[in-house]
Amino acid sequence: MSLPKVNVVIVGAGAGGGIVAKELATAGLSVVLLERGEWPRYDDHNDDELNSQRTPVLGNPFGPDDKRHRRVVVYNNGSTRVVLPSEGGYNNNAGCVGGGAVSYGAMAWRFMPQDFRLRSIYGEVKDSTLADWPISYDDLEPYYEKAEYELGVAGDYTNNPFCGPRKKPFPMPAFPYNKEALLIEKTATRMGLHPFPIPMLRNSVPYNGRPACIHMRSCVGFACPINAKAGSHNTVLPIAMATGHCEVRTGCVASEIVVDDRGRARSVRYFDAKNRGQEQPADLVVVSASATETARLLLNSKSKLFPNGAGNNNDWVGRNLQGHLYVGAAGFLEDEVYEEAGPGATLAICDFNHGIPGLIGGGALCNEFIPLPYLFTNMRPPGEPRWGKAHKDFQRRYYKRLVRLHGPVQEIPNFAARVSVDPTVKDAWGIPVCRLSGTRHPADFQQGDFLSKQAEAILKEMGATRVWRSGPSPTPSLSGGQHQAGTCRMGDDPKTSVTDRHGRIHQIDNLFVADGSLNVSNGGFNPALTIMALAYWVSHHIKAGWKGSQLR
Amino acid sequence: MITPVSRRAAMKWAAAGTFGLAAGIGTTAGLARWIRTEPAPYRFFSEAEARLLIPICEQIIPRDDTPGATDAGVIFYIDRQLSSVFQRHQPTYRLGLDAFRKTCLQVYKSPFEQLEFARQTEALRLIESNKAPKELWGDRSQSAFFNLVLDHTKQGFYGSPRHGGNRDYASYRMMGLAYPNLIGQNRYAAGRPI
Structure with a gap:
């Protein structure tokens, strides 16, 4: 049975969907927001390392659960495996209101102007779908600013000569460097580099009714007990709900967007918290379920005009799956640098993002988040004993002397890295699951090799001992992960993209995408703020086309 | 000795009302002794x-x-x-x-x-x-x-x-x-x- 019609139904209450809900609800539209997970509560997980997003050995603390969800991973040799959400191969982000932003490290990067023009700068790359975005940094700048002010970003770009132009300063002062970063700053500056504080979606001072950060060591991978980290769940969604016409329905798993024979989205079918099938009609539908799940939902939405899934007549939905290859180096200092002051990552270097001869792209380097003791057991120079008294000695001697520089490599999109829908495996509701296949582009490994060598050089220069690189693995691997992006690329040509420059699916006038799926390329940075800016951008264009009762 | 597994099974039978028969404890004294038993330290391991x-x-x-x-x-x-x-x-x-x-x-x-x-x-x-x-x-x-x-x-x-x-x-x-x-x-x- 069909529910009463609303103006908008949004699928996914993460960084993108929460912002769209707020923008449209405050513009007077009636909104239903479907979220498969629940509202996160700090008390459910507190500071338990085995239940953290980084080491979810006892299950995903922020969803989805292992009981009802599955994915299929295709390996290089063609073999497949069914993986659980808490296993690495699943490429999980999160399944809760707020999405990945509940437990993230909260880095608040604007992509650089070059990141939107990779094809113009680097030319055609073999075996790649590298392209310019249909929009520029300047187009997105006002929406970056809006995200920074409405959710709250602490930063200072005085010492960053590589950033794009900005009209307003950051709304909050930057976090100061910690001990480790102060030492890196000194060395990096001496080497002619340009270190600066990492911009953070985390309050350095009280902001918008939320308190300043209290620096817990258990920050990244955990919910914040005082909501100093910003996500849609503690910023824009409360505003949306206060309008009285935005309803957040949790525990609701979308199975299909119903597209009629004239090519218009009519409704979203879903299973509610009691597993009952429901159908929510709407004037327009926005999908913001993350790059993997958004692609899956579109592919599972077959209709007369779109027999291969909504917006998929040219076989681009789910293609160009990107994330970030993380590389860098680690070593140890003579004196302890550990501070009981989380999350730990405070300093960034963007000298290696672009303009490196022979490289396509590059990436940022940052000092790292505090690893908790179990995670630290896997941080060892090659050849170090894994167990016995030597293991204990290592934990005791080096935990507080650890220094690390790591960063995300700008991945070069390729058509074969993709999300499709598995022909046989289904989840607990009978919905076909994501099938992940393909590998990263070879250029990523060149970038990764280069970037990790730069990190190694800085650490050695600052006198760290036993320095080892965590470079790219020689075996090509699947991308995705928490930074997943690119599967519903925006573009001006319907033959080589899924949505137009406003996030609207080509040929389906009232169906939009608002999440990292839109990213044509994924920057050499954490993508959260770009996802938020795109959500404001898409919302702006939906509102511009909304004429009282329908979309024109 | 009651192993952890058989004890758990016994609890199930008890719930079904056939405890005495299944566990082979017919007397009140036997039942009292069983109830006093310390919980087995392990749930899975022998x-x-x-x-x-x-x-x-x-x-x-x-x-x-x-x-x-x-x-x-x-x-x-x-x-x-x-x-x-x-x-x-x-x-x-x-x-x-x-x-x-x-x-x-x-x-x-x-x-x-x-x-x-x-x-x-x-x-x-x-x-x-x-x-x-x-x-x-x-x-x-x-x-x-x-x-x-x-x-x-x-x-x-x-x-x-x-x-x-x-x-x-x-x-x-x-x-x-x-x-x-x-x-x-x-x-x-x-x-x-x-």
């Missing part, structure tokens, strides 16, 4: 399996001037997870422990528990590098079994005490980390860390 696994974990994280895996209760962490979220690993433990027990009897002519510490280390290095007699392990990977126990031991030692291990925050103390986690302190002042 006593013999636990006797073997405890020194394996202790090899991985041995006691020196700070507590080791046994002191921290790692066995209880593993046991508790195997009977809940790690159920899929049950066969690996059951079959792996059995093969390892036989390995020690064949190679060292002694149960693992009775070997000297250095000899125990040697025995574990054998399976870590897949060098134990193949016929005792069949298709099962020795190193995969060892790596699983290694990982679970570290989880039990360094994870939150609420999962059964890391008793008295042993590992946090060892690493000089405050516990419970400090909340509300702010070590930054006037733009610089202090």
Whole structure:
């Protein structure tokens, strides 16, 4: 049975969907927001390392659960495996209101102007779908600013000569460097580099009714007990709900967007918290379920005009799956640098993002988040004993002397890295699951090799001992992960993209995408703020086309 | 002796109203004695399996001037997870422990528990590098079994005490980390860390 019609139904209450809900609800539209997970509560997980997003050995603390969800991973040799959400191969982000932003490290990067023009700068790359975005940094700048002010970003770009132009300063002062970063700053500056504080979606001072950060060591991978980290769940969604016409329905798993024979989205079918099938009609539908799940939902939405899934007549939905290859180096200092002051990552270097001869792209380097003791057991120079008294000695001697520089490599999109829908495996509701296949582009490994060598050089220069690189693995691997992006690329040509420059699916006038799926390329940075800016951008264009009762 | 499994089964039968018959305890005295029994320490492991696994974990994280895996209760962490979220690993433990027990009897002519510490280390290095007699392990990977126990031991030692291990925050103390986690302190002042 069909529910009463609303103006908008949004699928996914993460960084993108929460912002769209707020923008449209405050513009007077009636909104239903479907979220498969629940509202996160700090008390459910507190500071338990085995239940953290980084080491979810006892299950995903922020969803989805292992009981009802599955994915299929295709390996290089063609073999497949069914993986659980808490296993690495699943490429999980999160399944809760707020999405990945509940437990993230909260880095608040604007992509650089070059990141939107990779094809113009680097030319055609073999075996790649590298392209310019249909929009520029300047187009997105006002929406970056809006995200920074409405959710709250602490930063200072005085010492960053590589950033794009900005009209307003950051709304909050930057976090100061910690001990480790102060030492890196000194060395990096001496080497002619340009270190600066990492911009953070985390309050350095009280902001918008939320308190300043209290620096817990258990920050990244955990919910914040005082909501100093910003996500849609503690910023824009409360505003949306206060309008009285935005309803957040949790525990609701979308199975299909119903597209009629004239090519218009009519409704979203879903299973509610009691597993009952429901159908929510709407004037327009926005999908913001993350790059993997958004692609899956579109592919599972077959209709007369779109027999291969909504917006998929040219076989681009789910293609160009990107994330970030993380590389860098680690070593140890003579004196302890550990501070009981989380999350730990405070300093960034963007000298290696672009303009490196022979490289396509590059990436940022940052000092790292505090690893908790179990995670630290896997941080060892090659050849170090894994167990016995030597293991204990290592934990005791080096935990507080650890220094690390790591960063995300700008991945070069390729058509074969993709999300499709598995022909046989289904989840607990009978919905076909994501099938992940393909590998990263070879250029990523060149970038990764280069970037990790730069990190190694800085650490050695600052006198760290036993320095080892965590470079790219020689075996090509699947991308995705928490930074997943690119599967519903925006573009001006319907033959080589899924949505137009406003996030609207080509040929389906009232169906939009608002999440990292839109990213044509994924920057050499954490993508959260770009996802938020795109959500404001898409919302702006939906509102511009909304004429009282329908979309024109 | 009532094994953990049969006791749990007995509880089920009791719920079904056939307790006395099934458990073979016909008298009131027998029932009273059964009720007084201490809870079995393990949910998954047999006593013999636990006797073997405890020194394996202790090899991985041995006691020196700070507590080791046994002191921290790692066995209880593993046991508790195997009977809940790690159920899929049950066969690996059951079959792996059995093969390892036989390995020690064949190679060292002694149960693992009775070997000297250095000899125990040697025995574990054998399976870590897949060098134990193949016929005792069949298709099962020795190193995969060892790596699983290694990982679970570290989880039990360094994870939150609420999962059964890391008793008295042993590992946090060892690493000089405050516990419970400090909340509300702010070590930054006037733009610089202090």
